[in-house]
Amino acid sequence: MNGTNLATLDLIIALCKRRGFVYQSADLYGGLNGLYDFGHLGVLMKNKIKDEWYRSLFSTGLDIVLFDGSILGPEIVWQASGHEQNFNDPMVDCMNCKRRYRADDPDVANGCPHCGSNKWTAVQQFNMMFQTNLGAAANSSATAYLRPETAQTIFSNFKNIMSSNRVKVPFGVAQIGKAFRNEITPKQFLFRVREFEQMELEWFCHKDESQLFFDFWCKARFDFYRSIGLTEKNVHLRPHSKDELAHYSSQCVDVEYQFPFGWKELEGIADRSNYDLVQHGLFSKKDLSVYDERTATSLVPHVIESSVGVGRLLLSILFDAYNQDTIEGDERTVLRLSPKVAPITAAILPLSKKLTEPAFKIFKDLVPQYGPHVEFDDTGSIGKRYRRYDEIGTPVCFTYDFDSQVDGCVTARNRDTLAQERVSIDFVNQYLQDVIK
Numbered sequence: 001m002n003g004t005n006l007a008t009l010d011l012i013i014a015l016c017k018r019r020g021f022v023y024q025s026a027d028l029y030g031g032l033n034g035l036y037d038f039g040h041l042g043v044l045m046k047n048k049i050k051d052e053w054y055r056s057l058f059s060t061g062l063d064i065v066l067f068d069g070s071i072l073g074p075e076i077v078w079q080a081s082g083h084e085q086n087f088n089d090p091m092v093d094c095m096n097c098k099r100r101y102r103a104d105d106p107d108v109a110n111g112c113p114h115c116g117s118n119k120w121t122a123v124q125q126f127n128m129m130f131q132t133n134l135g136a137a138a139n140s141s142a143t144a145y146l147r148p149e150t151a152q153t154i155f156s157n158f159k160n161i162m163s164s165n166r167v168k169v170p171f172g173v174a175q176i177g178k179a180f181r182n183e184i185t186p187k188q189f190l191f192r193v194r195e196f197e198q199m200e201l202e203w204f205c206h207k208d209e210s211q212l213f214f215d216f217w218c219k220a221r222f223d224f225y226r227s228i229g230l231t232e233k234n235v236h237l238r239p240h241s242k243d244e245l246a247h248y249s250s251q252c253v254d255v256e257y258q259f260p261f262g263w264k265e266l267e268g269i270a271d272r273s274n275y276d277l278v279q280h281g282l283f284s285k286k287d288l289s290v291y292d293e294r295t296a297t298s299l300v301p302h303v304i305e306s307s308v309g310v311g312r313l314l315l316s317i318l319f320d321a322y323n324q325d326t327i328e329g330d331e332r333t334v335l336r337l338s339p340k341v342a343p344i345t346a347a348i349l350p351l352s353k354k355l356t357e358p359a360f361k362i363f364k365d366l367v368p369q370y371g372p373h374v375e376f377d378d379t380g381s382i383g384k385r386y387r388r389y390d391e392i393g394t395p396v397c398f399t400y401d402f403d404s405q406v407d408g409c410v411t412a413r414n415r416d417t418l419a420q421e422r423v424s425i426d427f428v429n430q431y432l433q434d435v436i437k
């Protein structure tokens with residue numbers, strides 16, 4: 001059995017739709033470009049990714065508190081942060097077919113893929129924030145934006161977070177939530193979309209410790225990707241060159257993943273200096289400095305940020321795990337997912353419908369602990385059921401057969417090695433715990 005990773009974008013998209021991970025949004029009406037809905041398995045997988053992210057942060061033992069900000073923010077927040085002025089992408093229109101592209105899109109250099117023309121308008125700046133109005137008032141005081149990053153909600157509630165949680169610098173605020181960007185050319189499935197979830201950590205520290213913590217988080221974040229099973233050679237850290245940095249940022253490192261379409265950013269780790277808090281202090285006319293006991297001075301903390309998109313990460317995990325191999329002459333598709341991120345951790349399969357009742361009892365005993373991450377399936381041949389669970393990356397299936405009634409055991413089948421072993425029904429949960437470790 002020689003597994004080969006032959007993943008292409010088309011294969012991943014087809015698998016996601018077929019098995020209910022991800023669908024095009026408003027599919028019934030032809031779909032909406034750059035917007036996707038997550039189905040049952042997609043939601044389960046995203047939940048595991050988020051749990052692992054939280055776990056990785058808290059296992060550092062550092063002071064970290066949680067936050068969940070609103071998606072809509074008043075215009076002044078985005079004026080203070082600089083997004084209203086600067087959150088632009090360069091855009092060109094094809095003079096022939098009028099289609100729009102990001103000016104730095106390789107398709108622009110190569111000629112318009114839609115009509116073949118290579119005549120473009122001059123570059124214009126396009127602001128990527130979605131604007132809306134709050135309430136019925138049609139004046140500029142009601143202007144709001146959908147947040148293009150979650151971070152600003154943390155900065156604009158920084159004082160409340162500090163005082164209510166009794167935390168002291170250095171500490172972190174972690175947030176998972178939706179962000180919206182009106183990308184000019186959404187592409188590559190979940191890689192570049194217009195609505196997505198971000199997992200962001202804002203780490204507040206003394207300026208003198210910002211280098212120390214920047215290095216610490218670069219290592220911690222790299223280790224996180226290893227811990228959830230991404231192949232090490234497919235992940236690297238790429239420091240930004242000076243001309244890539246935002247004007248307020250002293251350094252930035254991208255965690256990049258080797259997608260079939262090249263090395264691309266998975267996560268950004270940035271030293272944001274104290275730019276955001278200083279700006280919000282100026283615009284709100286409030287004092288955002290804190291007293292630092294260790295140095296006995298007042299300071300506006302510096303911020304190290306780690307920011308990764310849940311969907312983009314999910315896509316990289318699928319690419320990494322996708323394999324095709326041959327078992328006894330039959331081709332199978334298998335997702336070699338770490339149990340930490342596999343949407344279904346285990347399935348309970350009675351060999352025959354006649355065995356449904358005792359097998360279902362095993363399943364019912366597991367559900368309180370594993371929730372929707374364990375499944376019961378008594379439909380179709382056992383071979384077909386194994387293929388289904390292989391294709392969605394389920395690490396282990398427990399099969400209840402006619403011997404089970406005699407010896408009180410089930411057969412545990414390993415997704416990757418196909419090894420089968422008898423396990424006492426009383427130890428199924430323990431077996432599963434060992435698989436998850």
Ligand code: ATP
Pocket residue numbers: 149181183190191192193194196198265266267268307308309310311312313
């Ligand atoms: P890119 O250069 O790919 O547009 P960026 O540098 O603008 O990304 P950041 O602002 O650093 O991205 O956002 C942090 C993370 O949020 C990214 O590393 C990515 O995982 C995710 N992300 C950003 N934009 C999108 C998007 N349009 N679709 C999906 N995920 C995104």
